[in-house]
Amino acid sequence: MSLKHFDACVIGSGQSGTPLASALAGAGRRTCLIERTHVGGCCVNEGCTPTKTMVASGRVAYWARRAGEYGVHFGEAKPDVKVDVKRVRERKRDIVKSFREGGEKRLQGAGVEVLMGEASFVGPKELVVKMEGGGEEKVSADLIFINTGERPSRPDLEGLESIDPTRVLDSTSIQELEEAPEHLIVLGGGYIGLEFGQLWRRFGSKVTIIQRSSQLLPREDPEIASNILSILREDGLTIHLSTTPISATTTPSTPLLLTVRNQDGSNTQISASHLLLATGRTPNTASLNLPLANVNTTPRGHITVSPTLETSAPGIYALGDVHGPPAFTHVSYDDFRILRDNILTTPAPSSLHTTAARAATIPYVCYTDPQVAHVGLHLAEARKLSPKRKLMTASMPGTWVARGLETDETRGMLKAVVDGNTGKILGFSAVGPEAGEVMAVVQMAMVGGVGWEGLREMVFAHPSWAESLNNLWGVLKEDDGE
Structure with a gap:
């Protein structure tokens, strides 16, 4: 297996990896980008772009049901709004495809060599790539940038493996359903859980949210959290706070039976058709063999970085969600700007672009309605x-x-x-x-x-x-x- 050497190698084509690879190549540096699944990363393919596209469909359904309140009628006082989930999915797929193809054209136009496969370190600045079509490539680079992101985590819930896997969903698989679940239980009252919970309620599902904490959106001000709780309950979602999932099973009469422990210590069983796991995300670092590159991680697996995003290994950097919170696309894109400014120019040490400059004013939005x-x-x-x-x-x-x-x-x-x-x-x-x-x-x-x-x-x-x-x-x- 021959060794290909590059000036720069980017692992992962998320919202910082793709523009960084393009900028490096545009500056005359021989650059490769290694991508395991698809160009664009989570945001374009499974995160912001597809979910907000679907949220827009849910908002239209909401407005259609409210039309009569504004004096607008569709031939009858209260129209029976029906959501064509397959068409919603098709619209979502079309928009994702257009965004992804835009990223692919950008890389191609910049002259980036794209390797579709899974990378892992075999030395401080060397990688082996298991190619998508079979075989392996060996790559080395003077500078390496890790942009592998995160994936949905799976909670340790007794009996979960016994449930029909088509009924146990995460934030990716739930977007590929062909019809609205009869009754969707959402484990987790964070941003992902609330967005999907309200969305599928608007698509016609019965929705129950199970939240361990005493409030939704635990990071938020209690007054704000209480306000959105009232709104979601008004929209018909059933929400259990201070409630812990204990086990899941299936019976001849129900495909999914979830046992939860209430705040008072009693147990309740809830039957449903589907279960959405919205209990957090895990960094994609386990398969990288980071110790061989002398790259340190936190106990959770996030890569530790300096204010200029350099890891514990000189010349190796980490961008985006893989280095830990705040895990937002706009933060990931700013990571790209930090590295572009510091690597493609020669700023004085006192004028280096760092993460400190943005710390006090990082914004975010949860796209409930x-x-x-x-x-x-x-x-x-x-x-x-x-x-x-x-x-x-x-x-x-x-x-x-x-x-x-x-x-x-x-x-x-x-x-x-x-x-x-x-x-x-x-x-x-x-x-x-x-x-x-x-x-x-x-x-x-x-x-x-x-x-x-x-x-x-x-x-x-x-x-x-x-x-x-x-x-x-x-x-x-x-x-x-x-």
């Missing part, structure tokens, strides 16, 4: 970070937003955390139809040093969702620490 968006510190985090700092909070319901009243989309709320001495906005959360866009306005203010008073006096277009940022500060009050 209404959305849940956040940037900066939550109130509990702000209290813990500076116990003696004067904090102020402002919280208001969506019923105070003119745009929400006009569109009859008042479900949700806004909440901000402010430094009481400087007026600096420390954190912002929103639940609303365009919460992500409103949050982006606040993010810009935070990055640009515009305090809460600046937003209060800003002239926003009327009527718009952003205009709510004029009114939020009218209820600003000192945090009492409770």
